[in-house]
Amino acid sequence: MDTATRDRFHRHARVFKALGHGTRLFMVRELGRGERCVQDLQQLVGSDISTISKHLSVLREAGLVRDDRRGNQVFYSLSAPCVLEFMTCVEGVADGGAPQALLEAPPGAGS
Amino acid sequence: MDTATRDRFHRHARVFKALGHGTRLFMVRELGRGERCVQDLQQLVGSDISTISKHLSVLREAGLVRDDRRGNQVFYSLSAPCVLEFMTCVEGVADGGAPQALLEAPPGAGS
DNA sequence: TGACTATTTGGCCAAATAGCCAATATTGGT
DNA sequence: ACCAATATTGGCTATTTGGCCAAATAGTCA
Numbered sequence: 001m002d003t004a005t006r007d008r009f010h011r012h013a014r015v016f017k018a019l020g021h022g023t024r025l026f027m028v029r030e031l032g033r034g035e036r037c038v039q040d041l042q043q044l045v046g047s048d049i050s051t052i053s054k055h056l057s058v059l060r061e062a063g064l065v066r067d068d069r070r071g072n073q074v075f076y077s078l079s080a081p082c083v084l085e086f087m088t089c090v091e092g093v094a095d096g097g098a099p100q101a102l103l104e105a106p107p108g109a110g111s
Numbered sequence: 112m113d114t115a116t117r118d119r120f121h122r123h124a125r126v127f128k129a130l131g132h133g134t135r136l137f138m139v140r141e142l143g144r145g146e147r148c149v150q151d152l153q154q155l156v157g158s159d160i161s162t163i164s165k166h167l168s169v170l171r172e173a174g175l176v177r178d179d180r181r182g183n184q185v186f187y188s189l190s191a192p193c194v195l196e197f198m199t200c201v202e203g204v205a206d207g208g209a210p211q212a213l214l215e216a217p218p219g220a221g222s
Numbered sequence: 223t224g225a226c227t228a229t230t231t232g233g234c235c236a237a238a239t240a241g242c243c244a245a246t247a248t249t250g251g252t
Numbered sequence: 253a254c255c256a257a258t259a260t261t262g263g264c265t266a267t268t269t270g271g272c273c274a275a276a277t278a279g280t281c282a
Contacts, residue, residue: 001137001155001156001157006134006137009133009134009136009137009140010132010133011133011205011206012133012136012198012201012202012205013130013131013132013133013135014131014205015201015204015205016127016128016130016136016201017127017128017131017132018131019124019127019131020124020125020127020128020129020130020131021121021124021128021239021240022117022120022121022122022123023120023240024124025120025123025124025127026112026116026117026120029120037258037259038258038259038260039257039258039259044112045112046112047240047241047242048241048242048243049258049259049260050242050243050244050259051240051241051242052259053259053260053261054240054241054260054261055240056259056260057260057261062204062205063204063205063207064204069248069259071249071250071258072248072250072256072257072258072259073249073257073258073259074258074259074260079204080203080204082197082200082203082204083197083200083201083204085197085200086193086194086197086200087123089191089193089194089196089197090123090126090127090194091123092193093173093174093175093190093191093193093194094122094123094125094126094173094174095122096174132269132270134270148228148229149228149229149230150227150228158270158271158272159271159272159273160228160229160230161229161230161271161272161273161274162270162271162272163229164230165230165231165270165271166270167229168230168231180229180278180279182227182228182280183227183228183229183278183279183280184227184229184279185228185229185230185278
């Protein structure tokens with residue numbers, strides 16, 4: 001694997017890595033319902049607000065969310081709603097066995 | 112966030128976490144083209160074969176790949192091809208983060 | 223059985239991550 | 253200017269991760 005390819009995959013992997021934490025995944029889900037400010041998320045999650053802020057910066061640097069300061073609060077929203085679509089797939093994978101529905105079509109089934 | 116919810120999100124996050132490494136992402140991509148044995152992947156990636164094996168076990172435990180021993184080699188294949196579908200989305204996020212990137216082909220996004 | 227190949231596992235260490243508290247912005251109100 | 257409210261950053265520690273080497277396991281073939 002050459003350097004350029006490795007860099008490219010590592011760059012793309014950063015997005016998955018950002019989603020690879022329960023709290024961040026929860027926040028992305030929540031942001032999928034609409035924008036939220038930091039303390040909204042803090043109350044929902046329950047961790048220290050600095051922890052929430054750091055998680056949000058991970059998501060922002062991965063390009064998954066955008067921030068918008070209004071007054072003395074910062075509202076976050078999902079910048080790539082497409083991530084919500086594959087949550088379903090991932091939940092199937094995580095909950096075991098379910099992804100069969102997504103495997104190669106069994107004989108006689110449409111694509 | 113109650114314990115059950117936290118557990119659920121952390122369980123789902125494990126799948127993303129498994130994809131959150133350049134080498135593993137590369138291997139998933141490669142497995143998307145067909146099954147490969149460990150040494151095939153080792154040659155493609157270039158790391159130590161024990162490192163490859165450990166990456167594969169991460170993917171297997173996440174439910175993303177399955178292994179099939181035939182003779183003295185073990186063939187891995189993608190058990191959830193749906194992950195390939197959102198690679199496009201993620202590449203768009205990583206390469207600019209604009210939602211528009213998902214509607215029109217981003218420049219230089221050859222597969 | 224033993225030699226050989228393919229893969230996995232354990233040990234070890236460097237680097238990255240997550241979480242909390244404290245300190246520092248940044249904004250709004252008085 | 254000062255203070256309160258919101259959010260971010262720095263510092264610190266505990267835990268996890270990634271990679272290599274070496275050792276162990278699984279299977280084939282003679």
